[in-house]
Amino acid sequence: MADPEGKSEASSDQIPGPSVVLIEDEPQIRRFLRAALTGHGYRLFEAGSGEDGLIEAATRQPDLVILDLGLPDLDGLGVLARLREWTSVPVIVLSARGQERDKIAALDGGADDYVSKPFSVGELLARMRAALRRRDQVREGAAATTFVVGDLSVDLAGRHVLVGDKEIHLTPIEYKLLTTLIRHAGKVLTHRQLLKEVWGPAHTEDSQNLRFYVAQLRRKLEAVPARPRYLLTEPGVGYRLAAES
Amino acid sequence: MQAYMRDHAIPKTWPVAERVLVCISPSPAAGQLVRAGRRLATRLGAEWIVAYVETPASARLSQADRDRVVQTLRLAEQLGAETATLSGPTMSEEILTYARARNVSKIVIGKPVRSLWKRMLFGSIADALVRGSGDIDIYVVSGDKEAPVSRPHRERLEPSNALAYAEALGIVALCTAVAWGMFPHVGLSNLIMLYLLGVVVVAMRSSRGPTVLASVLSVATFDFFFVPPYFSFAVSDTQYLITFGVMLVVALVISGLTVRTRIQALAARERERRTAALYAMSRELANTRDAESLLAIAVQHILEVFSAEVAVLLPEAGGRLGHRVVPAATLAIDTTELAVAQWVYAHRELAGLGTSTLPGATALYVPLVGSRGAVGVLGVRPDERHAFDSPEQLHLLETFANQTALAIERAVLAEEAQATQVRMETERLRNSLLSSVSHDLRTPLAAITGAASTLIEGRPAAEAQHELLQTIREEADRLNRLVRNLLEMTRLESGVEVRKEWHQLEEVVGAVLGRLEPALRDRPVRTDVPKDLPLVPMDDVLIDQVLTNLLENALKYTPAATGVELRAWSDGSSVTVEIADQGPGLAPGDEARVFDKFYRGAAGSSRGAGLGLTICRAIVEAHGGRIWAQNRPDGGAAFRFTLPLEGTPPRVEAEGG
Numbered sequence: 085m086a087d088p089e090g091k092s093e094a095s096s097d098q099i100p101g102p103s104v105v106l107i108e109d110e111p112q113i114r115r116f117l118r119a120a121l122t123g124h125g126y127r128l129f130e131a132g133s134g135e136d137g138l139i140e141a142a143t144r145q146p147d148l149v150i151l152d153l154g155l156p157d158l159d160g161l162g163v164l165a166r167l168r169e170w171t172s173v174p175v176i177v178l179s180a181r182g183q184e185r186d187k188i189a190a191l192d193g194g195a196d197d198y199v200s201k202p203f204s205v206g207e208l209l210a211r212m213r214a215a216l217r218r219r220d221q222v223r224e225g226a227a228a229t230t231f232v233v234g235d236l237s238v239d240l241a242g243r244h245v246l247v248g249d250k251e252i253h254l255t256p257i258e259y260k261l262l263t264t265l266i267r268h269a270g271k272v273l274t275h276r277q278l279l280k281e282v283w284g285p286a287h288t289e290d291s292q293n294l295r296f297y298v299a300q301l302r303r304k305l306e307a308v309p310a311r312p313r314y315l316l317t318e319p320g321v322g323y324r325l326a327a328e329s
Numbered sequence: 330m331q332a333y334m335r336d337h338a339i340p341k342t343w344p345v346a347e348r349v350l351v352c353i354s355p356s357p358a359a360g361q362l363v364r365a366g367r368r369l370a371t372r373l374g375a376e377w378i379v380a381y382v383e384t385p386a387s388a389r390l391s392q393a394d395r396d397r398v399v400q401t402l403r404l405a406e407q408l409g410a411e412t413a414t415l416s417g418p419t420m421s422e423e424i425l426t427y428a429r430a431r432n433v434s435k436i437v438i439g440k441p442v443r444s445l446w447k448r449m450l451f452g453s454i455a456d457a458l459v460r461g462s463g464d465i466d467i468y469v470v471s472g473d474k475e476a477p478v479s480r481p482h483r484e485r486l487e488p489s490n491a492l493a494y495a496e497a498l499g500i501v502a503l504c505t506a507v508a509w510g511m512f513p514h515v516g517l518s519n520l521i522m523l524y525l526l527g528v529v530v531v532a533m534r535s536s537r538g539p540t541v542l543a544s545v546l547s548v549a550t551f552d553f554f555f556v557p558p559y560f561s562f563a564v565s566d567t568q569y570l571i572t573f574g575v576m577l578v579v580a581l582v583i584s585g586l587t588v589r590t591r592i593q594a595l596a597a598r599e600r601e602r603r604t605a606a607l608y609a610m611s612r613e614l615a616n617t618r619d620a621e622s623l624l625a626i627a628v629q630h631i632l633e634v635f636s637a638e639v640a641v642l643l644p645e646a647g648g649r650l651g652h653r654v655v656p657a658a659t660l661a662i663d664t665t666e667l668a669v670a671q672w673v674y675a676h677r678e679l680a681g682l683g684t685s686t687l688p689g690a691t692a693l694y695v696p697l698v699g700s701r702g703a704v705g706v707l708g709v710r711p712d713e714r715h716a717f718d719s720p721e722q723l724h725l726l727e728t729f730a731n732q733t734a735l736a737i738e739r740a741v742l743a744e745e746a747q748a749t750q751v752r753m754e755t756e757r758l759r760n761s762l763l764s765s766v767s768h769d770l771r772t773p774l775a776a777i778t779g780a781a782s783t784l785i786e787g788r789p790a791a792e793a794q795h796e797l798l799q800t801i802r803e804e805a806d807r808l809n810r811l812v813r814n815l816l817e818m819t820r821l822e823s824g825v826e827v828r829k830e831w832h833q834l835e836e837v838v839g840a841v842l843g844r845l846e847p848a849l850r851d852r853p854v855r856t857d858v859p860k861d862l863p864l865v866p867m868d869d870v871l872i873d874q875v876l877t878n879l880l881e882n883a884l885k886y887t888p889a890a891t892g893v894e895l896r897a898w899s900d901g902s903s904v905t906v907e908i909a910d911q912g913p914g915l916a917p918g919d920e921a922r923v924f925d926k927f928y929r930g931a932a933g934s935s936r937g938a939g940l941g942l943t944i945c946r947a948i949v950e951a952h953g954g955r956i957w958a959q960n961r962p963d964g965g966a967a968f969r970f971t972l973p974l975e976g977t978p979p980r981v982e983a984e985g986g
Contacts, residue, residue: 184870195587202809228503231394302839303834303860310835310856311842312839316839316843317840319840320869
């Protein structure tokens with residue numbers, strides 16, 4: 085089920101776009117993603133099974149992997165684990181809605197993000213952009229010193245947080261929580277991941293603490309906390325800081 | 330037939346269907362008699378009854394004989410007969426009365442076992458029956474072996490002990506003393522009357538032995554004290570011998586009659602007590618539906634009649650008996666006893682204490698046999714070891730067991746009927762679901778297929794193209810919602826697992842509004858979730874679903890661009906969430922029905938499967954809350970649900986710095 089060579093020629097005479105390996109067994113999904121992604125300048129390599137996908141990922145060395153969790157041969161989580169044995173390539177997981185546990189397992193297992201089926205192409209493209217941007221930041225070694233989304237701007241060097249023109253005062257934990265989210269902006273962080281990074285590995289079960297500080301932070305940053313623009317909740321999974329407004 | 334009856338001068342009972350009455354005796358051949366009766370009944374296709382008549386004479390039967398009667402009756406029941414125990418002074422009369430009452434057409438009796446001289450003297454039962462039978466046929470059947478009835482033993486009333494004899498002596502002595510005082514003033518015939526009075530008193534107070542003693546003694550003392558020569562048994566005038574003879578016969582006859590009357594009165598009282606107890610139990614059982622209460626009632630009544638410990642054993646999955654906990658059933662059952670009960674259950678026969686099968690058991694086990702087989706076993710341990718040696722007691726116990734079995738069977742049948750009802754209801758729901766779902770799935774599919782094929786095959790204008798694409802997307806969304814609700818419903822029906830944690834309601838509301846953003850874009854949405862709203866124990870994923878469904882409903886049933894409000898407040902014991910719209914509101918009477926499965930409001934009747942609100946109700950109720958709908962005074966519908974604030978919210982660690 086390896087990708088026919090023709091597919092990668094879409095923009096061969098320009099600067100080549102980012103390469104993507106799509107591991108998905110449903111031909112219909114592959115078909116529309118092929119149309120959408122190549123149309124947006126991505127070079128796409130398709131695999132219809134987990135084994136093929138691992139081979140594709142190893143031979144193509146892609147910039148990004150899109151992995152369906154419901155594969156016929158290998159468990160999607162198994163594929164993810166084997167990918168993570170040798171590469172830190174960003175992985176976006178496709179899963180059905182309602183399978184929160186699978187999503188958490190995938191995120192904790194090293195996936196960068198997830199998209200619930202059915203999804204719109206715009207949603208997937210936004211997640212892909214965010215993932216590639218984070219990868220670039222890590223690769224360049226120096227993250228931007230200022231994070232800006234909408235009215236929110238954070239000066240990471242001077243430790244200033246502004247909403248509009250107003251300076252916001254944060255407690256140390258709130259600030260640490262915010263910077264952790266900024267480091268992974270656009271990506272879902274599970275409760276466990278956030279707790280581990282902010283409070284330390286001994287506190288990965290204190291979801292209550294996390295919820296409390298997220299609520300505090302939201303009150304300080306959001307105009308209407310019940311309709312947040314920046315600090316978004318993924319029910320049952322975790323939190324995401326909006327990367328694009 | 331009436332003409333026929335008239336022609337043949339047939340009295341008023343004319344048995345349309347044959348009915349056979351088999352009368353048994355304690356004879357060992359009775360079993361064969363029962364089988365013969367059954368053959369006859371089967372051949373005639375008739376109902377059959379097996380009856381045993383208790384007469385005063387039968388009161389003197391030996392234990393073995395009484396056991397045999399009970400066994401024969403049990404055999405008859407197993408062979409499908411109705412059984413009856415009758416009691417009356419004469420056997421033939423009682424049989425005929427009963428036969429007429431039950432419209433019996435044929436009576437089967439055993440060959441007479443009375444010795445020839447007795448038959449000559451008293452006549453046989455068969456003769457008496459034939460004489461009085463009228464239109465009823467009498468069949469006399471001989472058993473293969475005619476073992477004589479074992480010798481009756483005498484004592485039936487209170488076991489005559491020394492006291493009863495002493496009393497008899499005392500009463501005769503008293504009569505003698507009184508007669509001595511009267512002797513100079515009254516004639517001898519009156520003294521005889523005095524003695525006879527004494528005999529009657531003894532007969533009324535004790536059994537046959539002391540009465541006979543009193544009779545003989547009366548004659549002797551009368552002779553000794555009052556017949557010349559005085560203080561001697563010698564008699565000067567031979568005429569007195571006639572007096573003595575008549576006096577003795579009269580005394581014996583009077584005593585015999587009195588004792589017989591007493592025995593019958595006792596038997597009648599005993600029967601009355603049994604009937605009353607049985608009646609009380611069956612009446613209570615008839616008014617009870619569930620198996621638990623049935624068992625409790627049965628046990629209670631059995632304990633009222635018998636002084637014993639009782640246990641109820643009912644079959645569990647796999648056909649093994651299990652000890653059932655019933656109030657007042659205190660008998661403990663260990664594995665050995667359980668094995669005995671299991672045997673009883675399998676063979677539908679009595680076993681255990683006092684029986685010939687597994688007599689080593691500490692209790693007596695009676696099968697509870699209904700019309701479709703054994704439904705359980707009753708274990709009874711009498712306080713007095715030999716309480717059930719008497720066939721009357723045993724038969725009574727079995728009657729109780731039968732009543733109980735029938736009641737249990739009835740309860741089981743009722744449960745099965747109810748299960749069938751539920752199954753049918755489920756089936757009906759499933760059909761309704763199928764028809765609803767197939768329609769709801771096909772409509773968006775038809776729209777998508779139509780739009781897509783137009784795009785492929787036709788060459789629509791750019792504007793039309795966009796419209797068709799929009800249709801495809803909207804219909805796909807609708808399909809997605811429908812499938813999601815169906816899956817959610819299925820999941821909820823197979824048991825909701827509510828994973829409650831303390832959450833900010835605000836956070837869940839935010840997530841829902843964020844996800845519905847595209848649909849809400851052209852709607853003024855007002856949220857009012859107070860900052861100081863307490864933490865709520867809930868499953869955030871499920872409550873997310875409730876809020877999503879309620880908001881989607883509000884969007885679906887109200888005109889475009891009308892506002893939606895989401896408010897929440899707390900009263901200390903619960904948090905109430907309200908989602909209100911400015912649409913047409915609910916039709917009168919719909920407020921409760923909208924939560925029913927597959928119910929769709931009249932306004933938008935074809936726009937969903939009618940599952941969204943049902944799912945909301947299931948989730949809210951699983952949280953221990955309540956959900957309801959009402960129309961707002963200023964127009965529009967409002968859906969509210971509550972979530973209880975139970976337990977103590979967690980303390981958040983203070984920020985260490």
